[in-house]
Amino acid sequence: MRNILTIFKREFVSYFSRPIAYAIIVVFILFAKGMTFTFGSFIASGDASLNYSFFSFHPWLFMLLAPALGMGMWADEQRNGTIELLGTFPISPWSIIFGKYLAAVSVWFITLVLTFPIVIAVNWLGHPDNGIILSGYIGSFLTCCTFLAITMFFSACTRDQVVCLIVSVLVCFVMVICGFDGFTLQVSRILGREAVESIASIGVIDHFSALTSGAFRLQDLVWFLSIIGGSLLGTSAILTAKRA
Amino acid sequence: MIEIENLTKQFGHKTAVDHLSFSVRKGEVLGFLGPNGAGKSTTMRMITGFLPPSGGDARICGLSILSNPREAKQKIGYLPESAPLYNDMTVIGFLRFCAGIRGLNGSARKEAVERAIETCFLQRVAQQSIDTLSKGYRHRTCLAQALLHDPEVLILDEPTDGLDPNQKYEVRQLIKRLGETKAILFSTHILEEVEAACTRALIVDRGRIVEDGTPAELVARGNGSLTELFRKVTTLDRAAA
Ligand SMILES: Nc1ncnc2c1ncn2[C@@H]1O[C@H](COP(=O)(O)OP(=O)(O)O)[C@@H](O)[C@H]1O
Ligand SMILES: [Mg+2]
Numbered sequence: 459m460r461n462i463l464t465i466f467k468r469e470f471v472s473y474f475s476r477p478i479a480y481a482i483i484v485v486f487i488l489f490a491k492g493m494t495f496t497f498g499s500f501i502a503s504g505d506a507s508l509n510y511s512f513f514s515f516h517p518w519l520f521m522l523l524a525p526a527l528g529m530g531m532w533a534d535e536q537r538n539g540t541i542e543l544l545g546t547f548p549i550s551p552w553s554i555i556f557g558k559y560l561a562a563v564s565v566w567f568i569t570l571v572l573t574f575p576i577v578i579a580v581n582w583l584g585h586p587d588n589g590i591i592l593s594g595y596i597g598s599f600l601t602c603c604t605f606l607a608i609t610m611f612f613s614a615c616t617r618d619q620v621v622c623l624i625v626s627v628l629v630c631f632v633m634v635i636c637g638f639d640g641f642t643l644q645v646s647r648i649l650g651r652e653a654v655e656s657i658a659s660i661g662v663i664d665h666f667s668a669l670t671s672g673a674f675r676l677q678d679l680v681w682f683l684s685i686i687g688g689s690l691l692g693t694s695a696i697l698t699a700k701r702a
Numbered sequence: 703m704i705e706i707e708n709l710t711k712q713f714g715h716k717t718a719v720d721h722l723s724f725s726v727r728k729g730e731v732l733g734f735l736g737p738n739g740a741g742k743s744t745t746m747r748m749i750t751g752f753l754p755p756s757g758g759d760a761r762i763c764g765l766s767i768l769s770n771p772r773e774a775k776q777k778i779g780y781l782p783e784s785a786p787l788y789n790d791m792t793v794i795g796f797l798r799f800c801a802g803i804r805g806l807n808g809s810a811r812k813e814a815v816e817r818a819i820e821t822c823f824l825q826r827v828a829q830q831s832i833d834t835l836s837k838g839y840r841h842r843t844c845l846a847q848a849l850l851h852d853p854e855v856l857i858l859d860e861p862t863d864g865l866d867p868n869q870k871y872e873v874r875q876l877i878k879r880l881g882e883t884k885a886i887l888f889s890t891h892i893l894e895e896v897e898a899a900c901t902r903a904l905i906v907d908r909g910r911i912v913e914d915g916t917p918a919e920l921v922a923r924g925n926g927s928l929t930e931l932f933r934k935v936t937t938l939d940r941a942a943a
Contacts, residue, residue: 464802468788475790539786543847545752546782547803548775701753 461549465557466564473527473565482527483569489519490573508586512576513594513670517634517662520602525626528562528609529619532697536617545701555693559610566602570595590672597669600682601662605630607689614696637663703728703855703885704749708758711744711909718744720909721758728854731881733900733917734889737936741909742889743783746859749887750780762855776804779848783859785841789833793824793843796832797850804851818846821876838869845873849880856880858888862895874899893928897921907936 473479493515535541544554580586609626616622635641637658646654658664665678704726711719719741726732734742747753749760751767751774760767765774788796797818801811819828822842827835832843841864848856861877862870877886877899890896896903897917905913905920912935913920917928924931 460805461803464799468791468799472788472790538789539782539784540788541786542747542752542782543780543786543800546750546775546778546780547800548772548805549803550772 461553462557469561516598521630524605525609529623532613533619594670607686611689614693633662637661705761710757712756726885731886733896733903736906779853781858785844794828800847822846856886
């Protein structure tokens, strides 16, 4: 536990001692706000729950920005050789994996917290259900955590950051598009309704939109946590296999 | 202190380390010689628990690196070949991090970091960012990391590689001094280093020990020249590949 904290601190400080964390935070907030007031037509639609005008764009942003933040997680260690230091320290590989993962997750947590002015704005303009907004934030955060875990897995697979970025974005994109209305509509036209069900089940949107509309279902939580858990297990397996 | 038994490593079909057995006692500085690609780094990576061996075992102070990795790793200070460091940290920040990982806290950590900085002459660059360090300082920062927890066993992979003659001299003196109370295994392909710092030396070639003895014995076997012996017992890179 103490080792997780030591690794976490180093990683967390490292994000903020490079431009990367600031860049991600600024880009995310600019786009999230920008979309809300343009495509989301936040003011005109009177969408006080923020569901359509704010949260619905998040998966599309995370799909690009989560891999951008996480692509160096293991690639840097492997290229610099610091993986050899970590591997010979008297700590378990899981402390390193958790410490690193939690540091990246925290950067995103901070980013989401920094979007709070919009919550103040809706409360000022109308009478939103703040429970639904909180649930939306949870959905958004879990989606981001899922994409980060996937990025971490691919970062362990290759020492090339660009390859990691491309593959992670691609996988996350597939997970987003599979539940996207425009896409599922096309699929149901061509392949019928059953195909949509099975395709949507690998997508993140199904679970995400349940949360943004205020429905807290156990199955969604299990889905998110199992993808995260699976990716972390995969990371550990890849790192072990690489050394052999 | 270090006991190695039949340590073997295969990469695919290639045998990098071939049933290596030797031991290093307390107070001994063992020079690990051999041409490039002889398997020195691979051996050290197995002893330090970074690479799992294909066969055999290494025991550090009686603790097997395979069955007791955490306890064994705690007893080792390791300087990897390329002296890897986190470039976004300062020297002192990096050493504090490493000390924390070694379980040192509060004043114990502060003292350990100060002592390591002093031992490796890092006072001048302590607050400097690692990515602005010269190669000599980078190497010594990584060496300082290996000394933080005052380990009983030191494994140093080419500790003088890339240093200027003054720095080489200093590091050799340091190894000699530390060797009085620790068991040290260090690799090099600079032959003078053996006579300057080692109490014993092994020459390995293609993963096997081909010579073992005190520097004086080895010099005698090479008719007065260590270089002569080295050239005789090791294969050329071309032949090995
Ligand atoms: N990860 C690896 N995969 C495949 N071959 C390797 C790997 N690491 C080392 N080798 C090979 O093992 C041999 C020994 O390498 P090494 O231990 O680095 O030698 P030395 O340190 O004595 O120069 C070399 O032929 C090298 O190419
Ligand atoms: Mg080497």
